[in-house]
Amino acid sequence: NFMLTQPHSVSESPGKTVTISCTRSSGSIASNYVQWYQQRPGSAPTTVIYEDNQRPSGVPDRFSGSIDSSSNSASLTISGLKTEDEADYYCQSYDSSNWVFGGGTKLTVL
């Protein structure tokens, strides 16, 4: 089984850009899609990116996703940060019979 490793926390100022990384421990990051979920305190998670770089309707284009095979990692980039973006973010991927979440990254917008 593989693991997805995220930084525990990141912080940035409103209006700036932040990138959250998600590194796959084994197997190619490109072999299975990566999703990103946002979870605000006391709420259920919602999808901000699916299938590596696709945005669900209603998610602003300030959110973007990418993968980098050279570092075997995925990234979530949020530009034009707003205070409402403050939340926990989780990456998620899978292999043949195992679905895995990263440990989560707490984004602070200060």
Place this chain on the structure above:
Amino acid sequence: EVQLVESGGGLVQPGGSLRLSCAASGFTFSSYWMSWVRQAPGKGLEWVANIKQDGSEKYYVDSVKGRFTISRDNAKNSLYLQMNSLRAEDTAVYYCARAGSSWYVGWFDPWGQGTLVTVSS
């Protein structure tokens, strides 16, 4: 509007059993993979189980294999999680989530509001 509403959580003693339910509405339930995902207090998300549209395929995280059983009733638009031999480490909010509508599981969206399971003596 797509809605998922979990129920059945509560306090149970170690070694006990509990059955969670998830009532789905606003979409064609029988067309989608369905999933359970849990979150221990103050911790991250952990996938628990998936079930295919017709129930013919089921997948579980290693830590619950042999103890938990995922099932569905497409006529009742309902998803279930039977949890046996519960342990303290199973304490978590359990979320029901819709997954993909094709041959592969896809992503989890949307999620229910969750139901809290506490395993303690």
